[in-house]
Amino acid sequence: MRWRFRRFPGPFGLPFLGNLPGILEHDLTAYTATCARKYGGVFKMWFGNTVWVVLAEPELIRRVAFKLLSRPYSPASAVHMLTGEQYSLDSKTLVFVKSGADWRNARRSFETSIVHPSSLLSHLPAVHRCIARFLPRLRRHAAAGEPLELSAALADLTLAAVGECAYGVDFRTMAEDGSALPAAPLGSGSGSGSGSGSGPDGENVGAALLAAVRSCFDCLDMNNATVYVPLKYIFPSLTPLWAWMAERFPDAAQRRHMAARAAVASVSRRLMAQWQASKAAATATANGNGNGNGAAANGDAAAAGAAFREVGGGIAGSSFMAAMMEGRRGGREEDRLTDDLVIAQCLTFLLAGFETTAVTITFTIFLLATHPEVEARLLAELDEHLGRPGVEGKGKGEGATGDDGAPPLPYMDAVLKESMRLLPAATALIRDPLHEDLDLGGGRVVPKGTFIFLATQAVQQDPTQWPEPERFLPERFLPVGGGKLGPTHPAAWAPFGMGPRMCVGNKFATMVSKTVLCELYRRFTFRLHPRQRLPLRTRTALTHGPRDGVWVTVAERG
Numbered sequence: 129m130r131w132r133f134r135r136f137p138g139p140f141g142l143p144f145l146g147n148l149p150g151i152l153e154h155d156l157t158a159y160t161a162t163c164a165r166k167y168g169g170v171f172k173m174w175f176g177n178t179v180w181v182v183l184a185e186p187e188l189i190r191r192v193a194f195k196l197l198s199r200p201y202s203p204a205s206a207v208h209m210l211t212g213e214q215y216s217l218d219s220k221t222l223v224f225v226k227s228g229a230d231w232r233n234a235r236r237s238f239e240t241s242i243v244h245p246s247s248l249l250s251h252l253p254a255v256h257r258c259i260a261r262f263l264p265r266l267r268r269h270a271a272a273g274e275p276l277e278l279s280a281a282l283a284d285l286t287l288a289a290v291g292e293c294a295y296g297v298d299f300r301t302m303a304e305d306g307s308a309l310p311a312a313p314l315g316s317g318s319g320s321g322s323g324s325g326s327g328p329d330g331e332n333v334g335a336a337l338l339a340a341v342r343s344c345f346d347c348l349d350m351n352n353a354t355v356y357v358p359l360k361y362i363f364p365s366l367t368p369l370w371a372w373m374a375e376r377f378p379d380a381a382q383r384r385h386m387a388a389r390a391a392v393a394s395v396s397r398r399l400m401a402q403w404q405a406s407k408a409a410a411t412a413t414a415n416g417n418g419n420g421n422g423a424a425a426n427g428d429a430a431a432a433g434a435a436f437r438e439v440g441g442g443i444a445g446s447s448f449m450a451a452m453m454e455g456r457r458g459g460r461e462e463d464r465l466t467d468d469l470v471i472a473q474c475l476t477f478l479l480a481g482f483e484t485t486a487v488t489i490t491f492t493i494f495l496l497a498t499h500p501e502v503e504a505r506l507l508a509e510l511d512e513h514l515g516r517p518g519v520e521g522k523g524k525g526e527g528a529t530g531d532d533g534a535p536p537l538p539y540m541d542a543v544l545k546e547s548m549r550l551l552p553a554a555t556a557l558i559r560d561p562l563h564e565d566l567d568l569g570g571g572r573v574v575p576k577g578t579f580i581f582l583a584t585q586a587v588q589q590d591p592t593q594w595p596e597p598e599r600f601l602p603e604r605f606l607p608v609g610g611g612k613l614g615p616t617h618p619a620a621w622a623p624f625g626m627g628p629r630m631c632v633g634n635k636f637a638t639m640v641s642k643t644v645l646c647e648l649y650r651r652f653t654f655r656l657h658p659r660q661r662l663p664l665r666t667r668t669a670l671t672h673g674p675r676d677g678v679w680v681t682v683a684e685r686g
């Protein structure tokens with residue numbers, strides 16, 4: 129098989145380990161960028177004994193991303209070894225379903241909830257609710273002059289916001305005063321029923337979900353992977369054996385991950401049952417009062433409906449989970465999502481959406497803290513269009529709302545885009561020529577089934593595409609600077625990927641990131657704390673994030 133890749137240049141790979149030592153030493157993103165400079169836009173790398181064909185040319189990336197619909201593995205075979213029913217469910221979730229009707233159905237269910245403008249906007253109140261709860265934490269740090277590690281703090285905020293949008297319950301990552309709540313143990317959830325997040329059956333669904341989801345996320349970290357994962361990379365042809373062993377002789381990491389997935393499924397089921405019960409009660413109330421008195425019936429239905437929006441003791445009717453449950457009422461039987469799929473897609477929503485968004489906001493604040501002139505221009509734009517809370521001015525009032533959840537803020541848009549060019553949360557796309565060999569031209573044919581790695585970050589830093597690529601210049605994305613400051617090729621900017629499998633959450637993520645940044649910068653500014661290690665070191669795991677966190681001091685705007 130190796131001979132089929134002889135036309136592809138690339139670094140020398142050690143027996144069994146391939147280029148893993150170099151990747152681990154330098155980090156995957158940095159290693160591929162270095163190789164791209166050395167070997168050009170098409171090369172091969174050995175991930176253990178598995179060959180990866182890497183593309184780092186925008187036109188080739190565009191062609192392949194649009195042509196190929198499948199991704200190489202389910203996460204079950206990438207960073208862990210889910211087995212049995214958990215494996216088959218995982219491989220049907222939107223990120224890893226291969227193609228065809230399953231993919232179209234899954235994609236449609238996400239689009240209904242987070243792409244259509246009206247449903248997108250219905251998530252905005254939850255985002256504002258979570259920001260409001262986060263602000264006291266910043267005020268406390270500002271008052272005490274204590275440093276704040278942003279990536280962890282923002283992870284609490286985005287987990288709360290994305291979690292509530294996905295499941296419609298309070299995720300309880302933050303107390304009312306903004307402080308982080310201690311994590312509940314996995315399997316918790318049968319509490320007294322007092323306090324926010326308690327469902328009708330007295331269970332604290334939010335806290336239980338949070339514990340289970342956090343545990344799932346930890347298990348997706350390579351450092352916490354079962355021993356069968358490295359074995360699979362070193363001896364890929366024996367993968368069925370490793371999967372068999374993982375099922376029958378699970379190690380502690382494997383048991384922990386399977387337990388975490390089972391816990392998510394069990395809490396989700398309870399939540400769905402609660403939702404159905406509340407829905408039935410609401411319908412019964414509306415019908416019961418409907419005879420002969422239309423106005424009263426409408427009022428009762430509205431009151432009952434309010435219970436769904438009341439996150440705390442209730443479940444938000446605008447959530448992704450609720451949308452999927454509503455959506456499967458109509459349509460053809462074979463297109464309807466099963467309970468198990470609703471559960472798996474909700475987890476996917478959260479796993480794909482929360483850390484990526486937290487990292488994007490963290491990196492943007494880091495860049496603004498190190499570029500005061502950009503920050504000053506951004507603050508001027510926010511003051512102009514949004515105003516400052518409690519300060520007289522030209523601003524149009526509270527909140528970042530408009531057609532897509534935000535008023536036109538061209539400089540904010542440019543800052544976010546430039547931040548995602550320089551420090552994106554995802555640095556590559558992956559594709560799989562599932563059914564036939566892929567001809568890249570020049571005699572380079574990629575055999576079907578090969579892992580294709582589209583190195584978007586190498587292109588976003590390529591000096592032939594972007595003049596002075598290492599500089600943070602939001603003007604690149606404004607009409608005034610666009611021509612001179614790049615890019616040469618439109619596909620040279622792809623932090624959300626491209627083609628039919630482009631990030632389905634891109635509008636939602638942009639809405640959340642913009643809303644958080646607007647609401648924070650209307651009130652605070654951030655400077656790096658001396659504890660911050662410079663230059664910034666990053667690491668590539670499930671997302672590309674800061675290796676040592678981002679330490680800032682917070683100041684309230686006068």
Ligand code: HEM
Nearest residue numbers: 223480481484485488553554624625626629630631633637
């Ligand atoms: C700033 C935050 C985010 C970034 C940078 C990001 C980035 C990406 C990237 C690069 C891909 C792969 C695209 C491709 O292969 O062409 C992707 C796919 C995906 N993302 Fe995001 N994402 C973000 C937020 C979100 C959010 C909030 C959600 C929540 C729904 C989400 C859900 C997904 C899903 C489900 C896919 C798979 C889509 C498919 O295969 O059809 N992402 N994302």
